[in-house]
Amino acid sequence: MAAAPREHFKSKVIGQLRNRVGLLCSNPDCRRATAGPGPGAVGVTLVGEAAHIHAAQPGGPRYIKEMTTEQRASIENAIWLCTICHTRVDRNPAEYTAALLKDWKTQAEQRASADLGRRLPSETDAQNMLVTALTGAPKHLGRNAIANVHGAVAQHLEALDPRFLVETSYESKVIRHKLLAKEDVRVGIKFPKTLGPQVFEQLRDLFDHGGAAQLPVGDIEVTGSPLIAHVIATVQEEAGTLKISAATRPALMKLTLFDPRTSQVKSFDDMPGTLTSGRKSFTFSGQNCAGLLQMTFRKDIASDNGVTESRFGAELTRWDGQDLRSLPYHAKLIQFFSLLADGWKLEFSLELEGREVLRGGFGDVDAVQPYAARLRHVLEYTRLAQSLAIHVGRYIGFSSNERPSADLYRELERIVNILDGNDTLERKDFESPPTGTARFPIGEFDHAALPDGAVGQVRFVQEAGDVITIFGQAIELPPIEVTLESVAVMVEKGEDVDCSNDSVTVRFVGTDNFRSISRYLHALSS
Structure with a gap:
């Protein structure tokens, strides 16, 4: 009887297999590079092979009779190995089981995925490590060095009790270990009677209300978790503290x-x-x-x-x-x-x-x-202050210590209204006709041009602008111009009118078409 044909892997499967592990041997203890330049300008040398996890022919290592031809030739039945490891695993199938080879393959693909885009170790890495060991100062501090140290410490501690997830940190010369239970863990902690009532009050709040307890660790005894016992022992040596808090959801x-x-x-x-x-x-x-x-x-x-x-x-x-x-x-x-x-x-x-x-x-x-x-x-x-800052066009920093009075609020509100062109009052804004008085030097008031009872327009201009301080910054404002439209004018007379200093008192009364318009004479400067 002719021998059954050997189910070889197709070239597409072989290419996918070696690329998925980065052209490295899948044995985690080997990881040899399996591809490099060959003869000539385009030659390639391969020292890797697509090995069968379950043999292709009866009598071969890890052979399974029930597998189909397609299953034997599929990528799921293949692992990429260097020629040395391929020979070793096929000669010792009892030691190198199918489960072990599948685990190698999974690990190799995960490593290749994690290493994708990362810098490969260089020939000077060992030299730099030696310099660090001899001098105490690293020649180059890798960006992942600190994270790697914390990761190694956490991994070591988690091995003491896999029921916990460990997070470590180092800040202001203080080392912190955070232990997060992944499941319900029964732990016994025996506290000495010498602890004060405040400590026991913290523990009562922890158990009754889910609070937190900050405890001195002297003479504390722990049972039920080698991890917690180890951390407590370490902290006791360094006079640290233990903080217990309820789980958060x-x-x-x-x-x-x-x-x-x-x-x-x-x-x-x-x-x-x-x-x-x-x-x-x-x-x-x-x-x-x-x-x-x-x-x-x-x-x-x-x-x-x-x-x-x-x-x-x-x-x-x-x-x-x-x-x-x-x-x-x-x-x-x-x-x-x-x-x-x-x-x-x-x-x-x-x-x-x-x-x-x-x-x-x-x-x-x-x-x-x-x-x-x-x-x-x-x-x-x-x-309002934000609006003023936008008009000024400059940075004004917020301060939570600002305590604006009602007067400052009203002043700022009017400033912003003037800047926005909204400081206009009309007759309907008053319950009764608006009135006011002003004193003019006799030489500056043309009574003939605006006789008593005449209705006209009056304009007032501020001599100098004001200054307002908001959030600690002083803002200089331009002079304000106020225009009164449709006002009746009359000169006040009588014994009770002050006519000293060669001035005259003029009274203004708003008519039905009265308007008061305020504006700044020029734009604000930053």
């Missing part, structure tokens, strides 16, 4: 604003945050608008009442130093706090993994309104 708060007078509802941005829980209560903490709006509340698990210890507010310090002309989320915060100041209620729906777990509100209107009104005042003042 990502949660999402959906915010809405509700007007109890009209039943109108407005949605606000969702607020991502975290949920921590103890035996008696759970706590949500979240923020949105790049951290400018923050909220926290606690809910007693056994109580049907609403949230307790709720707090929300604007963290305007995040704007400190930023250009007024481009403050993020400014307009959105004005709208939010304006509605609250006007009596709207803030309500929420708390979701955990897409499931609603709580619905409620933040405080009553009477408690929220005063705070919201103060925030609205600051934010509206900032909006």
Whole structure:
């Protein structure tokens, strides 16, 4: 009987196989380069081969009778090896099992993927490492060196207890190990009686409400985890501390604003945050608008009442130093706090993994309104200052320490209105006809041109511009020109009129077509 034909791999399969491992031997202890230049200008030398994981012919290493011809010749049944490793694995099939070869193949492809685009080691790397060892100073600090050190430490610690994920950090000469349980872990910690009542109060808050406890590690005994025992022993040698905190879970708060007078509802941005829980209560903490709006509340698990210890507010310090002309989320915060100041209620729906777990509100209107009104005042003042900064065309940095008075607010508001061309008053803006008086030197008032009762136009010009200081910067303003249109003019007379200093008092009364228009004589300078 003729021998069964050997199922060779097609050239396409061979090319895909070697390229997927970067032309390196798949044996993790070998990793020889298997391709290089050959004779002539275009020659190629290959010292690698597509090896069968399960043999192509009966009697071969790791042969499986039930496999089809197509399966034996497929890329799934192939591994790229150098000629030396190919010979070794086929001569020792009991040692080099199919499962081991498949694991080699997977590792080789993962390494090739991770190394894609990375710099290969150079011949000087060993020399540089020797220089570092002898002098203590690295010749070249690789950009991944610090990350590699932390990764190696974390890997070593995780091997002590695979139930934990370990994160390490080093800052301000302080080493921190963060242990994150990947599953429920029962650990016994025995504390000495010498610990003060404050420490036990922290532990009570941790277990009851999901808080955190910062503990001295002297004489602490740990059972149930060799990793924690090792870390505690290390910290004890260096007089460190142990911080225990409850696990946090990502949660999402959906915010809405509700007007109890009209039943109108407005949605606000969702607020991502975290949920921590103890035996008696759970706590949500979240923020949105790049951290400018923050909220926290606690809910007693056994109580049907609403949230307790709720707090929300604007963290305007995040704007400190930023250009007024481009403050993020400014307009959105004005709208939010304006509605609250006007009596709207803030309500929420708390979701955990897409499931609603709580619905409620933040405080009553009477408690929220005063705070919201103060925030609205600051934010509206900032909006006016922003407009002035745009007109001036220069940087003015925000400061959360700015406390604008009502007078400063009104002054800034009028300045911006003049700059925007909105400082115009008409007769309808007054309950009664607008009136006013002015004193003129006798030589500057032409009574013949504007006799008593005549209706005309009067213009006043400020001698020098004012200066306003906002967010610590002084802004020089041009002189203001005020034009009064359609006013009746009359010279005041009588014994009670001051006629000293050769001046005359003139009274102006607005008619039905009265208008007062203010403008700056020239543009602001930066």
